Amino acid sequence: MSAGTQLDRPKAAFDPASPPTGTEETCGHPDGVRATARIRATYNGRVTTLPELRSDGPFHLRRMRTGGRAATVGVIGAMSAPLGGDRLALDITAEDRAELDVTTAAATLALRGPTTAPATYDVRLSVGEHACLRWLPKPLISAADSNLHQTCTVNLAATSQLVLREEQILGRANEKPGHLVSRIRVHRAGRLLLDQHTAYGDPEPGWDGPAVLDGHRAVGQLLVVDPELDLQRAPVLLRKGTKDGCAVLAPLAGGPALLATAVARTSSALRELLNEALGHAFGE
Amino acid sequence: MSRAALLLLADGRFPAGGHAHSGGVEAAVAHKAVHDIYSLEAFCRGRLHTTGLTTAGLAAAAAAGCDPLLLDDAADARTPVPALRAVARRLGRQMMRAARATFPSAELDRLAAERPQGAHQPIVQGLAVRAAGLTPKDAACAAAYESTGGPATAAVRLLSLNPLDASRLLARLSAETDTVAAAAADAAARVTTEGLDVLPSASSPLLDITGEQHAAWTMRLFAS
Numbered sequence: 001m002s003a004g005t006q007l008d009r010p011k012a013a014f015d016p017a018s019p020p021t022g023t024e025e026t027c028g029h030p031d032g033v034r035a036t037a038r039i040r041a042t043y044n045g046r047v048t049t050l051p052e053l054r055s056d057g058p059f060h061l062r063r064m065r066t067g068g069r070a071a072t073v074g075v076i077g078a079m080s081a082p083l084g085g086d087r088l089a090l091d092i093t094a095e096d097r098a099e100l101d102v103t104t105a106a107a108t109l110a111l112r113g114p115t116t117a118p119a120t121y122d123v124r125l126s127v128g129e130h131a132c133l134r135w136l137p138k139p140l141i142s143a144a145d146s147n148l149h150q151t152c153t154v155n156l157a158a159t160s161q162l163v164l165r166e167e168q169i170l171g172r173a174n175e176k177p178g179h180l181v182s183r184i185r186v187h188r189a190g191r192l193l194l195d196q197h198t199a200y201g202d203p204e205p206g207w208d209g210p211a212v213l214d215g216h217r218a219v220g221q222l223l224v225v226d227p228e229l230d231l232q233r234a235p236v237l238l239r240k241g242t243k244d245g246c247a248v249l250a251p252l253a254g255g256p257a258l259l260a261t262a263v264a265r266t267s268s269a270l271r272e273l274l275n276e277a278l279g280h281a282f283g284e
Numbered sequence: 285m286s287r288a289a290l291l292l293l294a295d296g297r298f299p300a301g302g303h304a305h306s307g308g309v310e311a312a313v314a315h316k317a318v319h320d321i322y323s324l325e326a327f328c329r330g331r332l333h334t335t336g337l338t339t340a341g342l343a344a345a346a347a348a349g350c351d352p353l354l355l356d357d358a359a360d361a362r363t364p365v366p367a368l369r370a371v372a373r374r375l376g377r378q379m380m381r382a383a384r385a386t387f388p389s390a391e392l393d394r395l396a397a398e399r400p401q402g403a404h405q406p407i408v409q410g411l412a413v414r415a416a417g418l419t420p421k422d423a424a425c426a427a428a429y430e431s432t433g434g435p436a437t438a439a440v441r442l443l444s445l446n447p448l449d450a451s452r453l454l455a456r457l458s459a460e461t462d463t464v465a466a467a468a469a470d471a472a473a474r475v476t477t478e479g480l481d482v483l484p485s486a487s488s489p490l491l492d493i494t495g496e497q498h499a500a501w502t503m504r505l506f507a508s
Binding site for chain 1: 486
């Protein structure tokens with residue numbers, strides 16, 4: 001990252017024009033960026049509109065052109081983040097009957113910052129009745145010596161639809177990964193649907209062993225929640241071995257939801273597996 | 285409270301069906317990911333800190349008196365593939381039978397009536413530990429130990445390893461097993477004030493994927 005970006009960072013953190021609106025963030029490292037970006041989509045009876053589109057810190061939000069009733073927002077990285085000590089959050093809400101697609105323009109690269117303290121990156125997704133949210137960001141890359149705690153908290157109504165993809169790449173080409181801790185929690189109609197916690201990279205014990213990643217450096221999930229899903233089918237296994245990556249697509253216990261879990265050697269192989277899983281989720 | 289009761293519950297010969305399961309090591313051996321004592325140790329360490337921690341948290345919470353039905357839902361949300369949910373419930377049913385015979389309690393009876401197909405095994409184990417007058421920490425310790433003891437014993441059979449090497453491996457992991465159990469018991473102690481979300485949900489992508497792969501095999505030595 002360039003020296004110029006470094007000089008800009010404290011300014012972004014303390015810019016009085018954009019005070020941090022998060023209520024819980026209080027302990028960011030003085031060098032860290034604190035930013036909460038918000039997207040709120042509503043349905044006006046004809047199309048989905050975006051009454052709130054609040055860029056902040058590294059998240060520059062841009063409305064993309066679309067046809068039909070859905071709205072699409074692109075999250076464009078406005079600075080290098082997350083770095084150690086940063087406190088980042090992204091709040092995305094699709095209110096009742098809204099249809100919202102959110103993507104990111106580039107991979108998110110977690111780098112070591114001015115401190116080895118962890119950065120936090122919290123994504124909060126909220127989907128109303130008969131609303132649909134597709135959150136399909138580009139991969140998160142855990143670069144050497146980075147330290148990131150990521151959470152994804154999802155609240156769904158009983159009739160919500162969701163497509164969520166998460167891809168984690170452990171290290172850029174041929175480097176050791178940083179320390180990446182993630183937790184995803186999904187509630188549907190007030191009930192817990194999925195709770196998973198993963199922790200990769202040193203100093204986590206056993207993370208690269210045959211019970212967890214076995215040398216794979218790309219790991220991802222695809223979650224599809226849709227009240228119309230047919231859940232009576234058998235789990236789908238993609239690739240029988242494990243050497244060149246493999247995935248499983250299977251129904252969750254607590255609701256109309258399918259989860260694909262995949263591991264692969266490379267990000268492209270991972271994407272291929274998750275795309276295949278997506279095809280199976282909606283195709284058959 | 286009786287130390288011997290804990291040894292009985294954690295004993296591989298306790299008739300709770302655990303010996304028929306490899307904890308994912310049979311699939312790992314088939315994929316050549318586990319092929320000697322060193323790769324087995326790496327496997328056991330990974331399993332201890334993922335599934336082991338999660339099941340130890342559930343067992344400790346059940347032993348601490350948390351609502352077992354809510355814990356059963358929490359276990360479902362932490363087990364995203366049907367094959368491993370089915371295994372956990374089958375083992376829970378077998379554990380229930382053995383536990384009610386050895387440490388009868390109204391709580392075990394109630395859970396057996398509510399979940400006739402079986403509750404997740406660590407929850408039954410936690411209730412059994414409670415019925416035996418033992419502590420949540422004891423339940424966590426038994427569950428964490430089982431998360432490595434099962435695969436290590438299965439691997440000895442699958443790879444014809446020296447049982448002395450496997451025991452040495454488990455001895456080497458014992459301090460880490462205690463640490464995991466302590467973390468799980470700490471989380472369980474916070475449930476009353478902070479809710480079930482504080483319980484660990486550590487997971488492993490490969491155990492989930494290969495667990496489902498293994499269930500689809502037609503020929504296998506172990507049930508999971």
